[in-house]
Amino acid sequence: MVKGRFLGMCLLLVAAAGLADGKGKGKKQGVRLLDAGRLEKFVDELPDIPVLRGYGVAERGRLVAGELAVGMYDTMWRKFHRDLPATRVFAYGASRETATVPGPTIVAMKGVPTCVTWTNHLPSHHILPFPWDPSLAAAGLGNGTGVPTVTHLHGGVQQSTSDGNSMAWFTSSFAATGPHFSSPAYEYPNQQPPRNLWYHDHAMGLTRVSILAGLLGAYRHASSVSRSPEAGARPVHHAAALMSWYPKPDAREAVVTRHIAMYKYAKKGTDEPTHMYLNGVPYTDPVTETPQEGTSELWEVINLTNDDNHPLHVHLAVFAVLKQRSLQRVDEFRDCMQGSASSGAGGRNDALACGMQRHLAGGRTRAVPRQERGWKNVFKVRPSTVATLLVRFMPLEESSGNSGRFPFDVTAGPGYVYHCHILDREDNEITCLCWFCCCCLLVSTFQRILFSNLQGQARSSAP
Template identity: 30%
Template sequence: MPFTAATAVGGEHSFCQALQPSPTLDPFVDQLPIPATIDTSNGNQDYKITQKLHRDLPPTTLYAYGMSQATATVPGPTLVATQYQTSHVRYENHIPDSETFLITDRTIHWANPPHGGVPIVTHLHGAAVPSYSDGNPDAWFTAAGDHGAAFVTQNYIYPNSQPPTLLWYHDHTVGITRNNVLAGLAGLYIIRSHSEKTAHANLPEGTNEIPLVIQDKQFWPNGSINFPDVGDSPAIHPNWCPEYFGDTILVNGKAWPYLKVHPEKYRFRMLNAANARFFTLSLSNPTLKFIQIGTDGGFLPNPMVLSALTLAPAYRADVIIDFSNIPVGTTVYMNNSAPAPFPDGNPDFSPPSTNSVMAFKIISRPPGSRSPAFAVPSKMTPVPNPTYNLTTDVYRKLTLIELDDASGNPIGSFLNNLSWTDPVTETPKLGTVEVWDLINFTPDAHPIHIHLINFLMLYQQSFNQTAYEANQCTLLKQFPDPSSCFTQPPQQPGVSQVGWKDTVIVYPSAVTRLWTKWSPRNGGSFPFDPTTAPGYLWHCHILDHEDNDMMRPLAVHK
């Protein structure tokens, strides 16, 4: 019988955003695991496995990527590619279950394979790839051979033509992305280049370059994942929950691990792979800072020295931490202070356990060895001055809304008041610039992800939503016009929004303006035809939202 939350502990139900607390676990007792690294010329396959996520927690059932059942892990292996060298990756589904072990809400639009099984399709997040290799949500397939309407092939082509950066791969199946990613289907993908070492010599590398995949989960005493089987509005959606928040923070598949480091510089390739939780990270030693050198699209123009680093779901950050002046024997803690939901929060969703992420234990170098001469570059990759003309460039006004039931409980979110199955309305022309205004009428921040391209955030501007909804003002007039709803002039991107992005935080009661250019960043042509089917998409990366139904198709045309 397939596991569901309802049968995990003697038939006990699990209620949306009121989950039973996880077993009490001592933090910082397990060493940080480092995912295996494999070349992208090999395949990647999906398996059902068990894995210990904490010393004192029984093994947890998971879905995992790997080259074999024996080597599959959560997170999956880190795939490494070289810029301009095409990778060929075959994805296979070896999950034997008749249905996902995390309960599926069948009242929302989902894959619904006719012969059962666990449908999967993998999206390489942030990659410029042909749309048949993009992991379209309707391109899913099962171990039994069923597949979705957009399915083309299990053999994916990744041109790796974009600048060196950290991407990540994860399941993207329509209607159950939240289930499959929480179950373990995610991993890192690094594009490297030969010129990267020349242009930015002496960056920390080797054992001083550490991946950090950060997630939150909740557990039953038997080690299984506690996932709600009773929704927020069960009369409408019996099982769907508007956001999944766990009380246990995992890094690289271990709960609150520790990492032994020498008193020298380390480069951390960070990913927020959580379903819905934002992280605002800080270090317990006030003399230590995050030196951020890169974001979603690769290197920043200049390093940023930060006391706090905010990562929305799907955000990546390339940071250096310099432990050189920290005494041997010291322990430094990485903490989290982000509210959940973000940015205003509910204390019930951020128990004290979510304030800790991991620990760094400073140890001596081996006798006779020297600290490597790692350095922080002063200049990185320039970002162009984004120019646009609203009278000639395509301008899109796109809204984010939430629908509630009669009791005020969320029952779904939409982009431009349309669902995934409505006809495509975003049809950018290849090579052109479009300006997108994302207008958030919901109470929460949403990380909005656009497939295929990198973009730049131009500005953000708050408005009086109450007055707007009462028809007392307009968004067509600019601040400080008395009839304008805007409460401030346009604000420059905050530190978490600068540089080339593929995902951006859209704050509530605000307009977020994006500069999108539908071509490669170098101004040339894509090494494939992005106008062919099945097309791309844009969506919220709170996985519970994109599953119901905050996701829209996108078709590039010539």
């Protein structure tokens, strides 16, 4: 059921976008508009997506690390609907001939590393004719040498060099690389709790258009294997394994409280929104959060963007939503927080000095929905509310001898990010052309998170 919904949603989204075939570069192209209402429903079987085994089987059934090579290809896809022509897409696959949308399902085993070398075989220009603001950091990516890509495993727990940092992109044949690129070979330790994950393109400013073009796929993290003479090794999901006893969220564990404010900015002298920043600073500013490995923090996430919901996503860490409260006299509080920077970056950005608790007094406390009460990496923050999150910067499952440490050096590499996970807002660090789509007007930026070591020495990195 879940697999069917995932595949069906992916196929509809990519089909709608993929009928527009152009050379990009911000120019309007001829676009065949899809009238989905004219397509008969439920006439196609879901495509049989290839499965790639992300582990090896040695003598006597012993599991060993798996080695995969997965490429990104410019190809044609005929399986969106029987009444639609073949559609040009970007697709993941072990080869161009086997590339699919969604990409192949990678099956990984708990505790057995999966090593994936991601290869870029994309053309010099994007296939979707969506323009973007030339002032975006993404505008010059690749310098015309090809479409930049970098793959992120959403919900994965891995070193930041394998996390798909948005500025670790690379083009075909490595003709150009981003400032945080180190290698296309990624290692996923698979030591987190078993679950269904997904992988997707994560290049700065291009995530939305590349996912719409087809660059996404499923990653199944299983808990154990069973063997039979006919089937060999195969993953098995046990209810008992999936219902492991995880630590109960306890706010008293927090070593620090941070205030994360979301701001929307408008064109000077108008109500026309142009961009959105976290904490009033752009992505290129110095790192703002340096949590310590093995600790938990309280994050008071303040949504001051009027009528917009924002699904906040944190890489590497997990969090529990403790409560969500409505602000009173929001305009007064926002004016204090933004100060004289109502049409640009900066501002006071001091929740305590602006009396956040006073503006919460008498406000509604919204119940956290039952399905949102577990450990998560995404939560939808309602407008004009403050969501209190207990963010855990340590493995969810404790193993003997790890004492709250991850099985890799979290201070190595470019660091981790948190961001709004609405793709248009995630992409547009500064602005977005208003004619593209209405939700583009309200945009978001990344903020990088770097860990300090146990001595509290923060590792810094140039943006």
